[in-house]
Amino acid sequence: MATVIIPSVMRSATGGVEAVHVPGGTVRAVMHGLVAQFPELGSKLFYDKDQLHHYLALFVDGIEVRASQGLYAQVSEDAEIVIVPALSGG
Amino acid sequence: MASNYRVIGTRPIRPDGYGKVTGKDQYGADTFLPGMLYAKVLRSPHPHAVIKRIDTSKAEAFPGVEAVCTGADFPTVTSDEAIDSGEETISARFMTALSMANHKVYYKGQPVAAVAATSPAVAAEAVGLIEVEYEPLPAVDDVLDAMKPEAPLLHGDLYTERLTGEEKRPSNIAKHIQQSRGEIEKGFAEAEVIVEREFNTQMVHQGYIEPQAATVQASPDGRLTVWTSTQGAWQIRTQMATILDMPEGRIRVIPTEIGGGFGGKFTPYVAPVAAVLSRKTGRPVKAVMKRSEVFQATGPGSGGYIRLKMGAKRDGSIVAAEAFIAYDAGAFPGSPVGAACLTGLSPYTIPHLKIDGYDVVTNHPRVKAYRAPGGTPMGMAVESVVDEIAVELGMDPIDLRLKNAVGPGDRMTNGVAYNSIGFKELLQAIKEHPHYTAPLEGEFVGRGVACGFWTNGSGTSTVHLNFNPDGTVNLIEGSTDIGGSRASMAMIAAEELGLDLSEVRPQVSDTESLGYNDGTGGSRVTYATGVAVYRACKDALNELKSRAAILLEVDEAAVTFSGGIFRAGAAKEIRIQDVIKQLGKTGGPFEARGVSGSLQRAPAFGASLADVKVDPETGKVQILRWTQFQDVGKAIHPAYVEGQLQGGAVQGIGWGLSEEYSFKDGHMLNPSFLDYRMPTALDLPMIDTHLVEVPASDGPYGVRGVGEVCIVPPPGAIANAIYRAVGVRMTELPMKPECVWRTLQTAQQEQVSETSQAG
Numbered sequence: 001m002a003t004v005i006i007p008s009v010m011r012s013a014t015g016g017v018e019a020v021h022v023p024g025g026t027v028r029a030v031m032h033g034l035v036a037q038f039p040e041l042g043s044k045l046f047y048d049k050d051q052l053h054h055y056l057a058l059f060v061d062g063i064e065v066r067a068s069q070g071l072y073a074q075v076s077e078d079a080e081i082v083i084v085p086a087l088s089g090g
Numbered sequence: 091m092a093s094n095y096r097v098i099g100t101r102p103i104r105p106d107g108y109g110k111v112t113g114k115d116q117y118g119a120d121t122f123l124p125g126m127l128y129a130k131v132l133r134s135p136h137p138h139a140v141i142k143r144i145d146t147s148k149a150e151a152f153p154g155v156e157a158v159c160t161g162a163d164f165p166t167v168t169s170d171e172a173i174d175s176g177e178e179t180i181s182a183r184f185m186t187a188l189s190m191a192n193h194k195v196y197y198k199g200q201p202v203a204a205v206a207a208t209s210p211a212v213a214a215e216a217v218g219l220i221e222v223e224y225e226p227l228p229a230v231d232d233v234l235d236a237m238k239p240e241a242p243l244l245h246g247d248l249y250t251e252r253l254t255g256e257e258k259r260p261s262n263i264a265k266h267i268q269q270s271r272g273e274i275e276k277g278f279a280e281a282e283v284i285v286e287r288e289f290n291t292q293m294v295h296q297g298y299i300e301p302q303a304a305t306v307q308a309s310p311d312g313r314l315t316v317w318t319s320t321q322g323a324w325q326i327r328t329q330m331a332t333i334l335d336m337p338e339g340r341i342r343v344i345p346t347e348i349g350g351g352f353g354g355k356f357t358p359y360v361a362p363v364a365a366v367l368s369r370k371t372g373r374p375v376k377a378v379m380k381r382s383e384v385f386q387a388t389g390p391g392s393g394g395y396i397r398l399k400m401g402a403k404r405d406g407s408i409v410a411a412e413a414f415i416a417y418d419a420g421a422f423p424g425s426p427v428g429a430a431c432l433t434g435l436s437p438y439t440i441p442h443l444k445i446d447g448y449d450v451v452t453n454h455p456r457v458k459a460y461r462a463p464g465g466t467p468m469g470m471a472v473e474s475v476v477d478e479i480a481v482e483l484g485m486d487p488i489d490l491r492l493k494n495a496v497g498p499g500d501r502m503t504n505g506v507a508y509n510s511i512g513f514k515e516l517l518q519a520i521k522e523h524p525h526y527t528a529p530l531e532g533e534f535v536g537r538g539v540a541c542g543f544w545t546n547g548s549g550t551s552t553v554h555l556n557f558n559p560d561g562t563v564n565l566i567e568g569s570t571d572i573g574g575s576r577a578s579m580a581m582i583a584a585e586e587l588g589l590d591l592s593e594v595r596p597q598v599s600d601t602e603s604l605g606y607n608d609g610t611g612g613s614r615v616t617y618a619t620g621v622a623v624y625r626a627c628k629d630a631l632n633e634l635k636s637r638a639a640i641l642l643e644v645d646e647a648a649v650t651f652s653g654g655i656f657r658a659g660a661a662k663e664i665r666i667q668d669v670i671k672q673l674g675k676t677g678g679p680f681e682a683r684g685v686s687g688s689l690q691r692a693p694a695f696g697a698s699l700a701d702v703k704v705d706p707e708t709g710k711v712q713i714l715r716w717t718q719f720q721d722v723g724k725a726i727h728p729a730y731v732e733g734q735l736q737g738g739a740v741q742g743i744g745w746g747l748s749e750e751y752s753f754k755d756g757h758m759l760n761p762s763f764l765d766y767r768m769p770t771a772l773d774l775p776m777i778d779t780h781l782v783e784v785p786a787s788d789g790p791y792g793v794r795g796v797g798e799v800c801i802v803p804p805p806g807a808i809a810n811a812i813y814r815a816v817g818v819r820m821t822e823l824p825m826k827p828e829c830v831w832r833t834l835q836t837a838q839q840e841q842v843s844e845t846s847q848a849g
Contacts, residue, residue, distance in 0.1 A: 005505050008270040009253045044253055054172040054179065055251065055265075059506050061690075062787075067549060067608075068687045084504045085253055085267065 002030045002079040013040035028071035057084040097585040101729040104577040115347040118303030118319030119378045127206040129364050129377035130213035132220050134195035134202050137453035137756025139224040148219040154212035157370035160203045161192030165335035173332050176325045176356025177459035177611040184422035186333045189362040196421035197455050199386030206367035206375050229453040229756030233394050233418045236262040236452050244451045264423030265449035267431050269503045277410025277442025281401025285478045291467040291823040292393040292750035296460050297768050300349025301384045304361035305376040308368040316343045316361050321351045321570050322609025323601050326358050333362045344600040345570050353459030385761035389458025392417040392425045396471040402479050406493045410442040411435050420456035425449045426464030434468035436502040437543045438494040453756040462544045462798035473540035473806030488521045512721035512784025513695040519782050525717045534704045538810030541697045542802025546795040547612025548689040551619035552605035553626045555682040561667030565596040568607030569615045574730040578616050579623045586627035588654020613795025618686045621789045626684030637676040638669045692786035696720040696799040698807035704815045709831030717778040723786040723794030731796050736777040738800025744769045746805035750824050
């Protein structure tokens with residue numbers, strides 16, 4: 001299962017949990033699985049089901065995928081996905 | 091050490107050098123087309139005002155005027171969609187307002203109307219005939235004032251964006267960014283030394299030599315062709331499509347040579363105006379900005395306010411850091427405060443930290459990226475406080491940094507783990523450098539060191555290779571060459587194909603001749619476009635190998651390639667040039683392609699080591715000696731890498747000592763190079779460089795981008811050197827003579843006061 005690192009400002013939605021293990025073969029599947037576990041995250045991550053908030057970046061094993069495959073990026077079993085808010089502006 | 095490479099790491103002459111030194115290259119203002127008209131923009135004299143009425147009738151009647159446009163001629167864009175503007179995104183509606191105001195102006199210099207005429211002189215005279223009635227509004231001139239609840243609002247519909255919830259009241263705070271780790275109170279409770287400082291910095295300009303310029307031809311079928319000087323042709327296309335509400339595929343952007351950009355040439359400030367005027371007239375229209383317009387109506391780098399508190403244990407372990415960062419975005423949201431939040435404290439393994447960053451709008455020009463955008467002011471703050479902790483602890487400043495330096499596997503402040511980085515190797519190199527240990531003698535002299543970090547970008551690049559009958563190769567890339575990248579790309583191709591550098595001709599393409607390319611920014615080109623070149627070469631060699639097999643009359647599996655020669659056993663061989671010459675006989679021409687994307691980051695660390703002399707009578711700071719250090723991964727062309735470090739250091743020195751936008755009530759008081767003081771050769775010693783090569787995790791050769799991080803540490807190094815020279819901590823940029831003198835006077839008065847109280 002992939003490990004999703006939750007940024008500190010979103011941890012109120014995960015009860016303070018920093019790392020969440022979620023199954024899924026794509027970023028989309030993992031992120032939807034994450035929201036299924038913690039519904040409060042939904043509005044913080046997505047405008048709608050398949051559109052991430054523009055102020056979020058996603059790093060899969062150190063590679064920022066939003067600008068390339070986005071939600072359809074492949075995720076390995078032991079991948080680490082880091083949600084990074086507000087990288088724009090630089 | 092013997093190099094494994096034949097071309098990589100050498101210092102050849104750049105392939106585009108001849109055009110530059112002979113003055114033959116075509117820059118943005120050098121486009122001339124039959125029947126071309128000249129545009130002149132009328133700009134707001136007010137930093138904040140409502141436009142009550144515009145009367146263009148006199149200008150339209152003026153002889154030689156072919157068209158006039160105002161905001162009414164532009165599509166109404168209300169979307170808040172985030173549009174790619176090169177190194178950052180900008181809301182569609184705000185981006186449109188940079189090209190032409192509609193109903194309201196938010197900064198002095200914002201366009202309110204424009205004229206197209208048969209000559210620049212006619213256009214300039216006619217634009218003065220346009221009558222605009224304004225209702226001036228109070229200007230917001232200071233970032234902290236702008237954050238106050240009672241401050242005049244720039245935008246009645248701007249609400250603070252934050253991840254913890256929506257704001258109900260409009261505000262000048264466009265965004266609030268938070269990063270945290272550990273427990274901040276616990277961290278400071280553990281600290282035995284705590285230093286807290288406030289820093290104020292000003293807007294600065296990139297100071298590129300060439301002003302913005304664009305020529306646009308609207309075709310009868312509605313297509314646009316744009317010739318412009320830009321860091322990103324594809325980004326210009328995207329933005330123009332948004333501003334003009336038309337499909338991107340109907341716009342062709344042809345990049346000209348570029349005379350500098352440093353992050354400031356991603357926005358089409360004048361091209362949309364030229365496009366609207368060209369549509370009205372059916373003729374090509376050229377628009378070129380003057381220097382005063384460049385200062386007042388393009389995007390400078392952010393200034394702002396930083397409050398930073400850091401705590402350490404007696405053994406030198408930094409245990410806590412808390413930062414409040416408010417950056418001036420100018421008229422519309424989009425300061426690089428996010429990068430400031432990320433880059434300032436990420437070099438150190440701090441277990442407890444809390445960072446609050448605020449993107450704040452004011453009635454100043456809307457900022458743009460400037461070389462490691464957001465990094466330099468925050469770098470000044472962090473490196474000054476780290477230096478002060480070293481002094482408090484009686485530690486060598488490099489030893490303190492070594493004790494806390496991040497390495498592979500440690501995490502940045504945003505939680506992303508570092509891959510291969512060379513910060514510790516860089517610090518060790520400084521410690522062992524002769525400059526660091528050289529005696530420094532004389533009165534009022536001091537040596538300071540500061541470090542800097544920049545994430546570096548990657549992004550998408552597309553490269554094509556095609557082949558000439560003389561055995562040479564055309565390398566077609568889409569990355570604007572702003573710092574010698576054509577040379578680096580050609581060197582990679584020459585290395586991989588076994589060709590002489592003179593046999594590879596690199597060219598920068600337009601948006602219809604090549605697949606998508608991200609812009610030249612974020613220190614990404616040598617890294618990401620280099621990967622695309624490398625992959626294109628591998629693609630080429632696959633096909634050329636099959637062609638060589640035909641010419642050698644062997645099975646393809648029997649063919650090997652090295653050093654520019656295809657071989658089949660010991661007896662049969664053919665040079666790659668000869669395979670290329672005979673493509674017509676072996677199946678016809680082909681094109682090789684390489685695309686980069688989804689690369690790991692290749693982060694960069696740099697440092698400045700400065701010796702200064704301070705004149706206590708005047709406060710003037712003289713740079714005596716300077717060495718710039720950087721982990722460059724692998725220097726493809728060391729001379730150009732050194733040049734990047736030197737250029738970054740000089741711009742950082744300017745930011746540190748003399749450059750600033752001087753505002754009064756939203757009016758810039760110094761919009762010329764006479765009054766905006768950039769360093770000249772007379773102000774500087776030789777900038778020495780020292781390259782450290784710790785290979786990056788991804789891509790061939792271990793390349794890292796080198797263009798940006800070098801501007802981050804100079805102000806901090808100067809501030810730390812001033813402290814060691816005269817004993818005062820500088821907390822303002824620029825550290826101009828009056829500022830240093832005032833700080834010295836204040837320190838002396840405090841000393842007198844303390845002495846008299848003690849007595």
